[in-house]
Amino acid sequence: MKRILLAEDDEILRMLIVDTLEDEDCQVDEAVDGLEALGLLQEGQYDLVIIDYMMPAYSGLEVIEQVRQEGINTNVAILMLSAKSQLSEQEKAIGAGADYFIAKPFSPLELLDKVRDILDEKNKIQ
Amino acid sequence: MKKIKFNKNSLARRYIYLMSLFIAAFLFLAAILLYSFYDLNQDYTSKNEELEKKERIVQEISEAFDQAFMDVRGYIAYGNKELKEKALKKEPEIRELSRQFAETASDYQDQEFLNHIEIFTDYYFVSTLPKSLANYENDNLEAVKETANGGATYRINSIKTEINGYNRELNKQIDANFQELTKMQTYVQIAFVSFILVFLIVLLRITRMMFSEIAKPLASFASAADEIASGKEAVIEVDDERNDELGVLSVAFNRMVASIQENEQDLLAQNEELMAQQDELHAQQLELQEALEIVKGNEEKLNSRNELINKIANSLDKQEVLESVVMNMCPIIGAEKGIIAFINDDSYASYGISPDGVKQFRSNLWFSDITESLMVERKPLLVKREAADNEKGFHTKQLFSYDLFLPIFLSGKKLVAVMAFSRSNSPFDSKKMDEYEALAKNIGIALDKINLYQKSEESRRLNQDILNTIQEGVQLVNAEGEIIQVNKKFCELFGCPDKIRQMGGCSWDEWTGLLARHISNPGEFIDFLREEISSLEPLNSSDRQYIYKGSSGQVFKVYCEGLYDGNTKLGTIFVHRNITKEFEVDRIKSEFVSTVSHELRTPLASILGFTELIMTRELKPDRQKKYLSTIYSEAGRLTALINDFLDIQRMEAGNQCYESKQVELLPTIQKVIELQKVHSDKHKLILEVVGGSNTIIGDREKLEQAFTNLVHNAIKYSPDGGEVRISLFEKDQMVNIEVKDEGLGIPPEAIDKVFEKFYRVDNSDRRSIGGTGLGLAIVKEIINVHNGEISVESQYGKGSTFIISLPLQAASLAMRE
Numbered sequence: 034m035k036r037i038l039l040a041e042d043d044e045i046l047r048m049l050i051v052d053t054l055e056d057e058d059c060q061v062d063e064a065v066d067g068l069e070a071l072g073l074l075q076e077g078q079y080d081l082v083i084i085d086y087m088m089p090a091y092s093g094l095e096v097i098e099q100v101r102q103e104g105i106n107t108n109v110a111i112l113m114l115s116a117k118s119q120l121s122e123q124e125k126a127i128g129a130g131a132d133y134f135i136a137k138p139f140s141p142l143e144l145l146d147k148v149r150d151i152l153d154e155k156n157k158i159q
Numbered sequence: 160m161k162k163i164k165f166n167k168n169s170l171a172r173r174y175i176y177l178m179s180l181f182i183a184a185f186l187f188l189a190a191i192l193l194y195s196f197y198d199l200n201q202d203y204t205s206k207n208e209e210l211e212k213k214e215r216i217v218q219e220i221s222e223a224f225d226q227a228f229m230d231v232r233g234y235i236a237y238g239n240k241e242l243k244e245k246a247l248k249k250e251p252e253i254r255e256l257s258r259q260f261a262e263t264a265s266d267y268q269d270q271e272f273l274n275h276i277e278i279f280t281d282y283y284f285v286s287t288l289p290k291s292l293a294n295y296e297n298d299n300l301e302a303v304k305e306t307a308n309g310g311a312t313y314r315i316n317s318i319k320t321e322i323n324g325y326n327r328e329l330n331k332q333i334d335a336n337f338q339e340l341t342k343m344q345t346y347v348q349i350a351f352v353s354f355i356l357v358f359l360i361v362l363l364r365i366t367r368m369m370f371s372e373i374a375k376p377l378a379s380f381a382s383a384a385d386e387i388a389s390g391k392e393a394v395i396e397v398d399d400e401r402n403d404e405l406g407v408l409s410v411a412f413n414r415m416v417a418s419i420q421e422n423e424q425d426l427l428a429q430n431e432e433l434m435a436q437q438d439e440l441h442a443q444q445l446e447l448q449e450a451l452e453i454v455k456g457n458e459e460k461l462n463s464r465n466e467l468i469n470k471i472a473n474s475l476d477k478q479e480v481l482e483s484v485v486m487n488m489c490p491i492i493g494a495e496k497g498i499i500a501f502i503n504d505d506s507y508a509s510y511g512i513s514p515d516g517v518k519q520f521r522s523n524l525w526f527s528d529i530t531e532s533l534m535v536e537r538k539p540l541l542v543k544r545e546a547a548d549n550e551k552g553f554h555t556k557q558l559f560s561y562d563l564f565l566p567i568f569l570s571g572k573k574l575v576a577v578m579a580f581s582r583s584n585s586p587f588d589s590k591k592m593d594e595y596e597a598l599a600k601n602i603g604i605a606l607d608k609i610n611l612y613q614k615s616e617e618s619r620r621l622n623q624d625i626l627n628t629i630q631e632g633v634q635l636v637n638a639e640g641e642i643i644q645v646n647k648k649f650c651e652l653f654g655c656p657d658k659i660r661q662m663g664g665c666s667w668d669e670w671t672g673l674l675a676r677h678i679s680n681p682g683e684f685i686d687f688l689r690e691e692i693s694s695l696e697p698l699n700s701s702d703r704q705y706i707y708k709g710s711s712g713q714v715f716k717v718y719c720e721g722l723y724d725g726n727t728k729l730g731t732i733f734v735h736r737n738i739t740k741e742f743e744v745d746r747i748k749s750e751f752v753s754t755v756s757h758e759l760r761t762p763l764a765s766i767l768g769f770t771e772l773i774m775t776r777e778l779k780p781d782r783q784k785k786y787l788s789t790i791y792s793e794a795g796r797l798t799a800l801i802n803d804f805l806d807i808q809r810m811e812a813g814n815q816c817y818e819s820k821q822v823e824l825l826p827t828i829q830k831v832i833e834l835q836k837v838h839s840d841k842h843k844l845i846l847e848v849v850g851g852s853n854t855i856i857g858d859r860e861k862l863e864q865a866f867t868n869l870v871h872n873a874i875k876y877s878p879d880g881g882e883v884r885i886s887l888f889e890k891d892q893m894v895n896i897e898v899k900d901e902g903l904g905i906p907p908e909a910i911d912k913v914f915e916k917f918y919r920v921d922n923s924d925r926r927s928i929g930g931t932g933l934g935l936a937i938v939k940e941i942i943n944v945h946n947g948e949i950s951v952e953s954q955y956g957k958g959s960t961f962i963i964s965l966p967l968q969a970a971s972l973a974m975r976e
Contacts, residue, residue: 045765046761046765049764049769053768053772087757116757116759116760117757137760137761137763137764138760138766138768139767139768140767141771141772
């Protein structure tokens with residue numbers, strides 16, 4: 034079973050994503066800010082992190098930078114959600130180490146497809 | 160005879176001879192005196208010694224006899240043989256003494272005395288003593304007595320008497336000898352004194368002789384020389400017959416006098432000649448002096464002229480030039496007083512003229528015939544008139560004054576000023592009118608120049624003033640990088656507000672050095688400036704701008720334009736603009752947009768997401784209902800957010816309309832509390848009213864919104880419930896409203912920021928608490944509009960108190976008035 038970490042400060046959005054992924058064969062852990070996300074990443078092995086850009090404590094961008102720079106969860110795939118849809122923000126996220134980027138508002142089905150693709154790819158590599 | 164003549168021929172020799180003789184005589188006599196003195200003493204001493212020796216010998220003989228008599232008597236009396244021997248020993252002693260005496264005996268008396276002694280000696284020692292001694296030893300004392308009485312004793316006594324007598328005689332002789340000495344000494348002393356007297360007399364004689372023979376003739380020479388020196392005839396009272404030095408001197412003197420007299424006549428003749436020459440020279444000197452004075456006069460005029468030319472060429476100060484013109488023209492043209500005055504304006508300068516005179520001249524200038532004549536004739540004008548009383552001085556006769564008027568034309572055409580000069584008693588040199596006219600022309604040119612300068616200075620000042628009003632730093636730089644001109648703002652931007660003038664002509668190195676100190680990253684900026692100054696091609700101005708940061712965090716934008724004269728680049732204008740505010744506004748705006756976008760997109764994402772799930776998935780009814788209610792509340796959140804956002808936009812833009820009516824705060828707050836109560840049953844809302852007035856002027860709805868936000872926050876940020884205490888009281892003409900909760904509180908570092916837009920205290924306790932970060936910003940805005948104040952006190956973890964104070968109706972009315 035795949036493990037997914039969901040880091041999102043908005044409770045409603047968290048609920049939406051968890052419900053979207055509820056039929057998948059995976060475990061979804063929730064973090065409400067950057068600090069908690071970083072803690073969970075250091076503790077356990079995850080296949081995918083879905084992380085919001087703007088969060089209290091550490092922003093999504095800061096968490097990604099730290100994860101990639103310090104080699105925490107080396108093989109984890111990172112999907113960034115952001116209300117900042119500009120190209121420059123997307124480039125920033127990719128530059129910091131995110132693998133994928135989805136702008137808010139997003140379609141839950143698209144997100145589901147994306148997650149499936151990512152996890153499939155992971156399977157193939159394994 | 161020969162010697163006398165020889166001596167007579169030389170005074171010196173004569174006196175040497177005389178003096179030698181005198182000294183020789185003196186020495187000779189002194190030697191005789193000294194010798195006789197010595198001889199006298201010697202004589203006395205030897206005689207005295209001889210007498211004393213005789214006296215001594217006689218004394219010894221007397222003593223020897225006495226001793227012998229004593230010893231004999233002692234022997235006879237006591238029979239001591241030693242005494243007898245002693246007495247007998249005296250005989251040879253006496254005989255020896257007699258012999259010694261015989262050696263010294265000098266005269267008959269001595270000889271007689273010696274004989275007596277020798278006779279007695281023989282008598283006593285040869286005849287009497289042995290007999291008596293023999294008698295004694297034979298104890299024939301009678302015979303001894305007999306001998307003694309029978310004449311021996313008598314003879315002994317008589318010899319003793321004789322010795323004494325002789326001794327006395329000797330003493331007398333010694334005394335006589337001494338007296339003789341004393342007498343002789345007296346004679347010698349008298350002789351010495353006489354000698355001295357004679358000597359002095361001789362000396363006196365010599366002196367007198369010298370005086371009459373030398374001093375007198377010399378004095379005569381001296382007085383004669385004096386006479387001659389004072390130009391009189393001189394008589395020398397010296398015997399011409401004399402052959403000695405004075406005689407020679409007298410002849411030579413007479414010859415000299417004769418020669419002097421001759422020379423004097425020559426000199427007199429020469430002197431007369433010289434006097435004549437001197438007169439001639441004096442005359443020549445006077446001529447030269449006159450010539451010199453003329454030259455000097457000309458030189459002074461030239462100096463004045465030079466000064467005038469210099470001044471009008473170099474000075475740009477109109478008044479200074481006018482003063483100089485008057486001061487220097489007077490000596491040049493030989494005037495006593497003068498004035499230069501402008502026809503159309505107030506400028507003038509005068510020399511030697513009273514203020515009233517100046518006033519009169521100036522007021523008549525425009526209308527006078529003279530001015531008209533000057534305007535028409537365009538030539539200097541000479542006027543002869545009778546001198547006024549104050550010009551005449553002490554002269555009583557008729558006297559004339561002469562006036563010279565010179566016109567000054569501007570640009571060679573327009574008559575702008577008139578110069579007038581005046582002198583008494585002699586006319587101006589009419590030959591020099593051309594020269595004066597030329598000077599007047601020069602002055603006109605100088606005034607033209609000053610006019611031009613003043614105009615260009617005015618326009619320069621105008622330019623600078625215009626530049627200074629521009630609120631951007633303007634800097635004109637030439638192709639070499641030197642500053643041509645800057646404006647005030649430029650100087651202010653770069654920290655030298657007082658140096659506008661000094662900046663002109665500032666070299667590239669100087670001003671870039673100055674700029675570098677005010678810029679955080681000067682290297683690149685200076686490269687940009689250098690490139691712009693050196694580039695010759697006109698470029699599109701929008702490309703030619705540069706944004707740089709000042710060292711104090713300010714942001715500047717500079718753009719530039721080349722200045723061209725045809726195709727030649729003259730320089731570059733740089734315009735520096737402080738865009739710190741715009742920059743900050745831009746930054747805030749983009750941040751705001753980004754925040755708003757995030758805040759709007761989050762509920763929107765939820766709404767769209769759940770809607771999509773409902774549409775695409777088969778959902779159970781309770782799940783459906785949950786999703787729908789979520790969509791509903793998120794839509795509500797979106798609406799509130801949009802309303803808040805629009806409110807704050809309107810408020811900040813100043814577009815929000817506020818009512819200005821009486822508002823009673825108590826019922827307003829009561830209504831807010833009623834409405835908020837329904838949102839939570841965990842919280843206890845308490846209203847405390849201390850009393851006093853609570854009526855203010857304002858907008859009820861907006862105030863209600865503010866209170867709602869505060870009370871809502873109090874509930875929202877105390878998730879565990881508790882009291883929310885709302886107090887209303889009056890203090891210092893203000894209504895105070897306090898909203899106090901027992902919630903999370905605010906960390907100290909965040910206290911200052913809670914009223915900022917979109918600021919949300921960032922910690923895990925309030926993650927789940929939603930909000931736009933606009934609520935308190937709106938409250939602050941509303942309170943500010945009502946001239947009120949809002950502040951917050953908080954203990955982190957224990958709760959917060961928000962305090963609003965609003966001016967009472969009376970106070971706000973007073974404020975408006």
